[in-house]
Amino acid sequence: MMNLFSSFDPTTFSYLSMNWLSTILFIFFVPSMYWLIPSRMNMAWILMMMTLHKEFKILINNKNFKGSTILFISLFTFIMMNNFLGLFPYIFTSTSHLNMTLSLSLPLWVSFMIFGWCKNTIHMFAHLVPQGAPSTLLPFLVLIETISNIIRPGTLAIRLTANMIAGHLLITLMSNSGPTLQLKFLSLLISLQMLLLILESAVSIIQSYVFSILTTLYSSEVN
Template sequence: MMSSLFSVFDPSTDIMSLPLNWISTCIGLMIMPTTFWLIPSRCIFVWDKITSTLHKEFKVLVGPIKNPGVTLTLISLFAFILFNNFLGLFPYIFTSSSHLVMTLALSLPLWMTFMIYGWFNYTQHMLAHLVPQGTPSLLMPFMVLIETTSNLIRPGTLAIRLAANMIAGHLLITLLGSTGPMLSMSSTILLTITQIALLLLELAVSIIQAYVFAVLTTLYLSEI
């Protein structure tokens, strides 16, 4: 008997107390055929189109920057999150992106890297960013406090946004699926259609949340 509905998301597969659920973050690479990387296919062409579009968009958002590899890092971040979001839609596969352990491990190091780089190289700009232009002198201390607080909670909001959106849809699907054995035949057919619709919605959410995470990270970088 489950202690709570959220316990379905707990890591449960283990060998000698070693949790194996987190292997799902790279299990797709093990089942992907090696010819995928060697022989051009329609999937490769579609993915090249997606990455080139993201590169152009991230380049505009970041602005002029000396290191051209920044967009590659952001596209890799998008691909990694999207990959894990998709894996979580398959039955009996652990959804790693619905846990704060993973999402915070992605957002916090990125945010700290931006902050350390910005404060060491553009200290004056970072200080000026704490007070918006045209702020009255009386409100400056309050604006510094507000801007500092909003800056400090950024990694948390990034992590919670991704985890909450991924866990909400999975929770609804699990909740509706648990009522299946108690329903009549006609209600079961309606439930199946609803589940398919929710699965398609979760597919869209997986793409959107990966894109949102990457875009917000890009915007935070562009402020430095």
């Protein structure tokens, strides 16, 4: 069991842990020509960013958003790149740790709550009571809404962490069974591994999109 979870251990052979440098490793993979001329890679990236900008702009539903979609697009890009890098061999998956995902979700949630309760206090109180609810159930509904609001950063962090850990554990388990298999089953294992890597690539994009979309929805509720 210790060997199974050793891929998620953020320690190295030296006294200084260098694994967390993988969070900025994707900057070195971006070619320098990407920043200089409008190449095809640059145009495809801009098209994706504009598509995300339109979706986040609709979700914010505020005319005075003042470029706040840049924050959520950057969040999407950062999580997606770290998820992808975690699929490469010998690269530490930082998004599979709660201290990494909580450091992304908790400051954003706290800032949304401070802004909402300081600027839109009446709106935040009204949000705790669903419209048309019977008066006898109001204390319970307020309690449920308060609890669901408090656990939001935790659910965001756990969702991303659990999905990253589940896929990596499955890949590790299948890889460990390779030396004990016969040659005729080895090709089947390789094919399954390739399909699983494709699935994990899709999960990397989907989970970063879900994280950024839910963060955008939480920010729109405080306006």
